Amino acid sequence: MKLFSLQDIPYEAVSHDPGLKKKVLARDPLPSIKNINHIILQPGDRASEHSHSDCVEVFYCMRGDAEFSVQGKTLPIRKGHLLFVERGEMHAILEVKEESEFLYLHVNSA
Numbered sequence: 001m002k003l004f005s006l007q008d009i010p011y012e013a014v015s016h017d018p019g020l021k022k023k024v025l026a027r028d029p030l031p032s033i034k035n036i037n038h039i040i041l042q043p044g045d046r047a048s049e050h051s052h053s054d055c056v057e058v059f060y061c062m063r064g065d066a067e068f069s070v071q072g073k074t075l076p077i078r079k080g081h082l083l084f085v086e087r088g089e090m091h092a093i094l095e096v097k098e099e100s101e102f103l104y105l106h107v108n109s110a
Contacts, residue, residue: 002029006038014039016050034106041066041100047093055106057091059083064100068093 004025011021022039029036034055041064049069059068061081068075068083070091077083085091087109 002026004036014047017047020045020047032108034108037104037106039102039104041093041096041102043096043098045093045096049090049092051088051090052085052106053088054108056087056109057085057104057106059085059102059104062101062103064102065097066093066100067095067097 006023006025009023009025011023014020014022020039020041022037025036025038026033027035059077059082061077061079061083063079065079066077068077068091070083070085071089074094075083
């Protein structure tokens with residue numbers, strides 16, 4: 001059993017956009033999962049285009065309204081949406097329309 005609490009975890013910078021702050025709920029909690037992260041984005045926040053060569057990134061929108069780009073395709077992401085970004089796919093957060101909360105995972109891939 002492993003238990004994690006957002007209240008006990010400090011914020012840290014997102015590696016590709018240090019102005020954005022996230023909480024890493026768990027690092028390597030299972031062999032297939034590298035990280036489980038939590039982030040709250042404010043209107044005007046953006047994440048620059050990037051990719052991950054070693055993992056799939058899975059985003060779950062808990063609340064809010066944001067616009068993502070994956071491989072040049074613009075996707076509106078709202079509460080209840082689940083987005084999988086495959087290994088190597090270029091992606092970015094283009095626009096945050098209202099305060100938005102995401103849980104996202106880095107899942108190991110072969």
